[in-house]
Amino acid sequence: MPIVNHIPHVWFLLAFFVAVTFLFHLLTLNAAKGRPQNFIRYYMGSTALRMFIYILVILVYRFIDKPTVIPFALGFMAHYFAFTIFEVTVLLRQLKEQK
Numbered sequence: 001m002p003i004v005n006h007i008p009h010v011w012f013l014l015a016f017f018v019a020v021t022f023l024f025h026l027l028t029l030n031a032a033k034g035r036p037q038n039f040i041r042y043y044m045g046s047t048a049l050r051m052f053i054y055i056l057v058i059l060v061y062r063f064i065d066k067p068t069v070i071p072f073a074l075g076f077m078a079h080y081f082a083f084t085i086f087e088v089t090v091l092l093r094q095l096k097e098q099k
Contacts, residue, residue, distance in 0.1 A: 007075030017083045
């Protein structure tokens, strides 16, 4: 891959997204055992919290390694979309099995 398109710290990104997705997925499944209103409220709140955490990570990285922030942010967003699609499909499948 050309050095211009290289996503720095890709292993950190992968580990970070696996950890965050796993944690919030377990908490979301736990919240799904109660009333549906609580699940919806928890899911929307956790999505907003995760987005805030993700923006903070990109901002902190900007101050740590400014020259590579654009490839890092693009790689970060690619991981974000991939893990969001994965999380939603797995969550929907598990919620259908719980009913």
